[in-house]
Amino acid sequence: MAGEDVVLMKGNEAIARAAINYGVDAYFGYPITPQSEVLETLAEMKPWETTGMVVVQAESELAAINMVYGGAATGKMCMTSSSSPGVSLKQEGISYIAGAELPCLIVNVMRGGPGLGTIQPSQADYFQTVKGGGHGDYRLIALAPASVQEMADFVGLAFDLAFKYRNPAIIVADGVIGQMMEKVVLPKPRRRLTDEEVIARCPWAANGKAKGRKPNIITSLELDPSIMEQRNIHLQKKYAEIEENEVRYEEIECEDAEYLIVAFGSCARIGLKAMEEARAQGIKVGLLRPITIWPFPTKAIKARAQQMKGIMALELNAGQMIEDVKLAVECKIPVEHFGRLGGIVPDPDEVVAAIKEKLIK
Amino acid sequence: MNDNPMHYCPGCSHGVVHKLIAEVIEEMGMENKSVGVSPVGCAVFAYNYLDIDWEEAAHGRAPAVATAIKRLWPDRLVFTYQGDGDLACIGTAETIHALNRGENITIIFINNAIYGMTGGQMAPTTLIGMKTATCPYGRDPKIHGFPLKMANIAAQLDGTCYVTRQAVDTVAHIRKAKKALRKAFENSLQGKGANLVEFVSTCNSGWKMSPDASNKWMEENMAPFYPLGDLKDIDGIQR
Numbered sequence: 001m002a003g004e005d006v007v008l009m010k011g012n013e014a015i016a017r018a019a020i021n022y023g024v025d026a027y028f029g030y031p032i033t034p035q036s037e038v039l040e041t042l043a044e045m046k047p048w049e050t051t052g053m054v055v056v057q058a059e060s061e062l063a064a065i066n067m068v069y070g071g072a073a074t075g076k077m078c079m080t081s082s083s084s085p086g087v088s089l090k091q092e093g094i095s096y097i098a099g100a101e102l103p104c105l106i107v108n109v110m111r112g113g114p115g116l117g118t119i120q121p122s123q124a125d126y127f128q129t130v131k132g133g134g135h136g137d138y139r140l141i142a143l144a145p146a147s148v149q150e151m152a153d154f155v156g157l158a159f160d161l162a163f164k165y166r167n168p169a170i171i172v173a174d175g176v177i178g179q180m181m182e183k184v185v186l187p188k189p190r191r192r193l194t195d196e197e198v199i200a201r202c203p204w205a206a207n208g209k210a211k212g213r214k215p216n217i218i219t220s221l222e223l224d225p226s227i228m229e230q231r232n233i234h235l236q237k238k239y240a241e242i243e244e245n246e247v248r249y250e251e252i253e254c255e256d257a258e259y260l261i262v263a264f265g266s267c268a269r270i271g272l273k274a275m276e277e278a279r280a281q282g283i284k285v286g287l288l289r290p291i292t293i294w295p296f297p298t299k300a301i302k303a304r305a306q307q308m309k310g311i312m313a314l315e316l317n318a319g320q321m322i323e324d325v326k327l328a329v330e331c332k333i334p335v336e337h338f339g340r341l342g343g344i345v346p347d348p349d350e351v352v353a354a355i356k357e358k359l360i361k
Numbered sequence: 362m363n364d365n366p367m368h369y370c371p372g373c374s375h376g377v378v379h380k381l382i383a384e385v386i387e388e389m390g391m392e393n394k395s396v397g398v399s400p401v402g403c404a405v406f407a408y409n410y411l412d413i414d415w416e417e418a419a420h421g422r423a424p425a426v427a428t429a430i431k432r433l434w435p436d437r438l439v440f441t442y443q444g445d446g447d448l449a450c451i452g453t454a455e456t457i458h459a460l461n462r463g464e465n466i467t468i469i470f471i472n473n474a475i476y477g478m479t480g481g482q483m484a485p486t487t488l489i490g491m492k493t494a495t496c497p498y499g500r501d502p503k504i505h506g507f508p509l510k511m512a513n514i515a516a517q518l519d520g521t522c523y524v525t526r527q528a529v530d531t532v533a534h535i536r537k538a539k540k541a542l543r544k545a546f547e548n549s550l551q552g553k554g555a556n557l558v559e560f561v562s563t564c565n566s567g568w569k570m571s572p573d574a575s576n577k578w579m580e581e582n583m584a585p586f587y588p589l590g591d592l593k594d595i596d597g598i599q600r
Binding site: 025026028054056058059060062063064066067068069070071073074076078092093096100195206207208209210211214215216217218219220221 | 392393394395396398405408411412413414415416417418419422425426427428429430432433434437438454455458
């Protein structure tokens with residue numbers, strides 16, 4: 001990271017600017033703290049005058065996600081962003097998008113709940129994201145950025161994965177990552193695809209049937225249960241393929257570690273500092289950071305668990321990801337949870353103290 | 362129109378309106394440049410009968426879906442096809458805001474004053490005194506409030522250029538309705554603003570009447586409350 005390409009900005013701003021640079025066709029959103037800078041940045045930059053990107057402030061999160069459905073069904077790159085209460089409202093639309101197998105990007109800059117909760121950071125939407133917040137058996141490709149740089153980088157990655165698998169992808173950030181300013185290098189600007197290129201890339205899309213082809217119908221409805229079961233089996237096969245190919249994670253100082261912190265997003269940053277503090281005190285701690293929280297790095301955690309005396313799942317919630325960590329470890333070693341709730345972000349020394357108290361004893 | 366057997370009840374207005382849409386699209390030469398958005402309700406399967414591209418929306422969300430399609434493909438003919446529950450109840454916000462943004466789309470509104478697909482429950486447009494499965498003693502404004510005149514609301518919005526109420530119960534009405542549909546579609550294509558074409562319709566199954574009696578009941582009860590004709594017709598909205 002050097003030279004004039006490096007800029008300083010908030011995570012939310014990086015999302016917006018990366019979307020313009022990546023050639024995203026449309027953004028549909030509704031203001032909610034702590035992510036309103038995404039829409040504000042787009043409005044200020046007026047990409048409709050440069051790349052031709054469509055930006056609409058919708059009347060609600062429901063409308064915004066259904067605009068994404070409409071645009072994604074035509075084969076174009078469409079995205080929305082929101083924060084926890086707004087993402088709850090989007091769940092119906094997300095289920096339809098998953099059911100109709102449409103590629104799109106959803107961004108959740110999580111805040112504390114339940115209910116209206118708080119505008120402070122949280123990771124309490126883990127279950128909603130990876131266990132299915134809407135109805136039906138479906139999965140989202142879920143990327144958890146731990147820096148402003150990853151906010152920018154994951155826009156393109158999310159769209160690439162979404163189109164590769166015809167599946168909605170979600171960037172699961174939190175108020176820390178959305179609001180903090182860091183150095184970032186934005187993706188190089190590229191033009192949007194032409195209509196002809198969109199039609200060629202997405203022969204399944206409903207955008208006015210090109211001559212000679214049959215109508216394309218985008219729907220998640222099928223009343224015949226034998227066909228609906230086949231559709232579901234097809235989805236499950238796709239999800240298995242994604243689990244096989246797209247797990248992403250980062251391991252730091254795990255080689256000699258006796259204790260492992262598993263943490264994603266902003267918590268991984270705190271976990272990193274806690275790891276350094278623990279090592280300064282002679283406790284050999286490593287960090288495993290899931291980058292995809294679905295598909296979850298189950299195999300990697302299972303493999304690392306073999307050398308560990310215990311694992312600490314560090315989350316800004318009451319214990320959600322820990323369930324997946326426990327499933328990976330299969331009860332072979334102790335797995336404990338540490339987290340703060342309701343928008344409180346823990347200090348690294350709290351984490352070290354928790355490791356001592358809960359794992360070392 | 363294709364040859365798929367329709368699932369609509371004999372006597373239902375949907376079939377006639379579908380045919381009019383198909384004829385107008387064909388006459389405009391837009392078969393390969395149209396995208397329809399079907400609702401949740403009896404017309405959910407509209408995509409089975411017209412050989413154009415379709416997107417099937419969640420209940421009430423069709424105008425939001427259509428907004429994105431039209432914004433991203435401005436030269437396409439984009440329309441939604443919605444019933445009274447879809448458009449005037451669960452999707453009221455999407456309907457009003459898409460119209461008020463002046464989206465260059467046409468919203469086709471089938472108003473038969475009842476929920477057909479779910480078996481004849483009260484709709485937002487059910488008339489006072491009208492009996493349905495969820496107001497079996499008749500719609501009572503003290504309990505159920507009042508029927509909603511969506512076309513009247515739409516006509517007041519700065520984003521709409523054409524708002525009309527039509528019917529398909531007689532040959533004369535069908536001819537007028539086809540002209541109205543053509544005007545709305547042309548407005549949409551020419552970027553003149555949002556269009557709402559309401560069809561005051563029958564639901565002989567839900568109303569528990571013969572098709573013939575339904576048409577008569579519609580004329581005597583629906584038409585006085587939802588009078589036919591143009592509510593607004595301007596040559597493009599002021600942006």
